[in-house]
Amino acid sequence: MKIFTKTKYAAFTLTELMVSVGCGVLILAAVVAAGVSLQKSYAATEAYSTTEGNELRVLDYVAMDCRRATSGTVPGTATPTPYVGTGSFVSGSWVAASSGTMALILSLPVYYSSTSSSAAPNTPTLSSGVITYGSGSVTVSYQQSGTNFTREVIVQNSGGTVLSDTITPIAQNVASFAVTDTDLTNWISCSIMFFPTFTHNAGNGTWWSGLNNPDTAPANSVGSNGDWYAINGTATDPTTVGNVYFKSGGTYSLVENEKATTVACKTFLRNASAR
Amino acid sequence: MKNDQTYNDKGSVLVIALMTMTILTMICATSLYITSQNTGAGVQTAAWQQSLTGAEMGIDAAVRALNQSASPSASPNPNPWTNWKTVNSTLPTPAPSSSPVLGYTYEPTGGNAVGSGSPPPDTSHYYYLPSANLSISYPNTEGTTAVNAWVTIDTWGTLSNSNGSWYRVRSTGQAAFQANSVYKRVSSNRLDSDLRNTIAMNLYGGANRKGGSSLGPTRTIEAILQPVPKGGSARAITLSNWLAMTGGGSVDAFSSPNGQWSSAFRDASNPMLVAEGATGNQAKFANTGQTYVYGGVTYSGNAPTNVNANSGNPPVKDVLGQVSTPAVVSLPTPTDPTAVSGNSGHYNWTYQNPWSGTTTNYSFNSSTAYSSGGVPTAITANGTASSPGLIIINGDFTVPGGKSFTINPTTTGSPPVASSSNSNVIIWVQGKFTTSGSGMITQSSGTSVTWIVDGDLTVSGSSYNNQNGTAATDSFVGIGNNKFTDSGSGTFVGTVNAPGYAGTISGSGDYTGAFAGSNLTISGSGSFHYDEALSGGSSNPAIGNYAYASWFEDNSDPTHKDTKGNYVVY
Numbered sequence: 001m002k003i004f005t006k007t008k009y010a011a012f013t014l015t016e017l018m019v020s021v022g023c024g025v026l027i028l029a030a031v032v033a034a035g036v037s038l039q040k041s042y043a044a045t046e047a048y049s050t051t052e053g054n055e056l057r058v059l060d061y062v063a064m065d066c067r068r069a070t071s072g073t074v075p076g077t078a079t080p081t082p083y084v085g086t087g088s089f090v091s092g093s094w095v096a097a098s099s100g101t102m103a104l105i106l107s108l109p110v111y112y113s114s115t116s117s118s119a120a121p122n123t124p125t126l127s128s129g130v131i132t133y134g135s136g137s138v139t140v141s142y143q144q145s146g147t148n149f150t151r152e153v154i155v156q157n158s159g160g161t162v163l164s165d166t167i168t169p170i171a172q173n174v175a176s177f178a179v180t181d182t183d184l185t186n187w188i189s190c191s192i193m194f195f196p197t198f199t200h201n202a203g204n205g206t207w208w209s210g211l212n213n214p215d216t217a218p219a220n221s222v223g224s225n226g227d228w229y230a231i232n233g234t235a236t237d238p239t240t241v242g243n244v245y246f247k248s249g250g251t252y253s254l255v256e257n258e259k260a261t262t263v264a265c266k267t268f269l270r271n272a273s274a275r
Numbered sequence: 276m277k278n279d280q281t282y283n284d285k286g287s288v289l290v291i292a293l294m295t296m297t298i299l300t301m302i303c304a305t306s307l308y309i310t311s312q313n314t315g316a317g318v319q320t321a322a323w324q325q326s327l328t329g330a331e332m333g334i335d336a337a338v339r340a341l342n343q344s345a346s347p348s349a350s351p352n353p354n355p356w357t358n359w360k361t362v363n364s365t366l367p368t369p370a371p372s373s374s375p376v377l378g379y380t381y382e383p384t385g386g387n388a389v390g391s392g393s394p395p396p397d398t399s400h401y402y403y404l405p406s407a408n409l410s411i412s413y414p415n416t417e418g419t420t421a422v423n424a425w426v427t428i429d430t431w432g433t434l435s436n437s438n439g440s441w442y443r444v445r446s447t448g449q450a451a452f453q454a455n456s457v458y459k460r461v462s463s464n465r466l467d468s469d470l471r472n473t474i475a476m477n478l479y480g481g482a483n484r485k486g487g488s489s490l491g492p493t494r495t496i497e498a499i500l501q502p503v504p505k506g507g508s509a510r511a512i513t514l515s516n517w518l519a520m521t522g523g524g525s526v527d528a529f530s531s532p533n534g535q536w537s538s539a540f541r542d543a544s545n546p547m548l549v550a551e552g553a554t555g556n557q558a559k560f561a562n563t564g565q566t567y568v569y570g571g572v573t574y575s576g577n578a579p580t581n582v583n584a585n586s587g588n589p590p591v592k593d594v595l596g597q598v599s600t601p602a603v604v605s606l607p608t609p610t611d612p613t614a615v616s617g618n619s620g621h622y623n624w625t626y627q628n629p630w631s632g633t634t635t636n637y638s639f640n641s642s643t644a645y646s647s648g649g650v651p652t653a654i655t656a657n658g659t660a661s662s663p664g665l666i667i668i669n670g671d672f673t674v675p676g677g678k679s680f681t682i683n684p685t686t687t688g689s690p691p692v693a694s695s696s697n698s699n700v701i702i703w704v705q706g707k708f709t710t711s712g713s714g715m716i717t718q719s720s721g722t723s724v725t726w727i728v729d730g731d732l733t734v735s736g737s738s739y740n741n742q743n744g745t746a747a748t749d750s751f752v753g754i755g756n757n758k759f760t761d762s763g764s765g766t767f768v769g770t771v772n773a774p775g776y777a778g779t780i781s782g783s784g785d786y787t788g789a790f791a792g793s794n795l796t797i798s799g800s801g802s803f804h805y806d807e808a809l810s811g812g813s814s815n816p817a818i819g820n821y822a823y824a825s826w827f828e829d830n831s832d833p834t835h836k837d838t839k840g841n842y843v844v845y
Contacts (some may be wrong), residue, residue: 121829126441129545
């Protein structure tokens, strides 16, 4: 006896297959698109949070040091502090350079003992009507270094020997730093511009910032295709400050609805006034 | 029989699904972690700011208590030290460590209540205000649940100046989280943790360096407060514009038992002596290798030339004390007496002394008037301090060479003895005041004279002999915008309050007293000595209030290190 077992193979028809594949593609496309959008949104939120953190940190640092700044001299010079100038510190001494970046230099009370590594406080002394702490000097310098914003702390003993010289980048993605509208005896006004951090535009080239000259677009000779350009506070037309340009095809074009962020603080020099 | 029933089903779907779910879960977890870190950083930033408000709250409480102890008031609370505690020891200042010390890094405990009416702490005690009196809580909220502060006041030693003790006020504010708060986690950004002093929250068993077992960022402010004597705002030399010192003289302050200057009585604390309201480009010190001001200079506008010069061999600073800006010069403008309508010879006069700060209202029910040329050679000062005599000179008053003018006291008894309490007079010169050549004005001992001058004022130590020897007994009040000139070789003893006058002091004679004017040039070799008795004296001056002398925010933490391993405490 022959047992005939009929095996039945079922299959989709071509039409069914195409419809199912089409639906699957649509679903996958939607999932991928949603994922990409979520990723972009997350990245943008993360970038915003990071930038906000940078901005808050910079303001907190500058304001705190201005509040407690006292009178002193720029190390290596006889220039009194607070001081605003261009140059940099080399081996603990200030070297002015007209082409350098702007620095805000403040003197702080020598509050902590330089001989202790655990922040032992010095007791205040009164001399000639002036309160002083310890001996030597503590100098804090704020300066832009590339797209970083640095805080340099130089501690020297009474003989001028540098005990420590620490540079800490306290913020990234900085476009420009300016100290304006100040007499350096009562108030210090600082502004720091940050490059915008967006992810939904093409290009990942170098960030530039500077004078918008003429006040319509940055010079096309600057940078290369894919670069960005933010107009900083040196622009002659204040309404253009913060504008962002993107270079493509050899020319810059304004990016609509995008602005660089500027944070600012105007801080009263409490020690200057208190005395 | 063919039994073809081979099946080859492989269960890969489950594995793929699990892997996909794992990857998605990791992505979600990472996103949530980073998001929570960002949230935590944001909350801690806010908490750090709140802790500053707490620290400032403590400073304010200390300033209020000190001010109220200096100038007691019945309201709102007559006791400036309510809830304050006193500890019988000096404020400890050890190095911060993992075992912080009460009173320095941790809130003090113990002590006794400060008695009502007690003075501020002496050198062997410190006061503190517990956080129970400086806190605000909001327990049922997310993030911080309270802001607390505690503050100490101490003298940190025996340092003081002629005005009295200075005080160190150290206030710590803390924004506290709940014990199980997720926000006790610090930010993933080390920079934030270094700045905001939050990294220690996960160290020392969850204790904050300054906050004991409480979680949350802390901020400490150390302010030094200096006493400001009661009295007016005027200094030794107070000018609405500028001072120029081009000669060989100097400016100092002194306090002596008899009101007469000697270098032995010089105030070595270098108090603020010169206030210049608008220097322009005129203010200067010649910088010839000498000390011009044994004290401080405060100014507004361009810094006076050579304020910090350090020339000579050995180097000598032109200004030994603090040079600061801005100067707030607010001199009251004196005015002439006003006639009382309907009462001939009756006058009223209100005068505010810029050095003592006192304002006096005078009512004269009689007066003696002389014409410009009819002034006798001697008069008698016959009035009390609150009701002095009034003499009016209708025009210029000039004592030319060879002439003299004497102001005698009222006497009592036989033989006659000067009665200083009844020898006060105000002489109102409605024109210029001039002594010239060998002309001599003698103000006898026991008399007190106030000159009101409506025109130029020319005087010298050689021609004005104040036999009292104290500046407070001889006051010139200049009305309007005129000139003041002091020359000669004798020592002038008196005060000049002429806010609108352009002054010149020349010659070799010293000037003992005080000057308030528009501007002043000191070109001679004579020196200027400020008698601190004019503003209440220096030995025990009455304190009006306390002012900030220094402000520092302690942002240190013994755990702060940079990437190189260096401690980051500033």
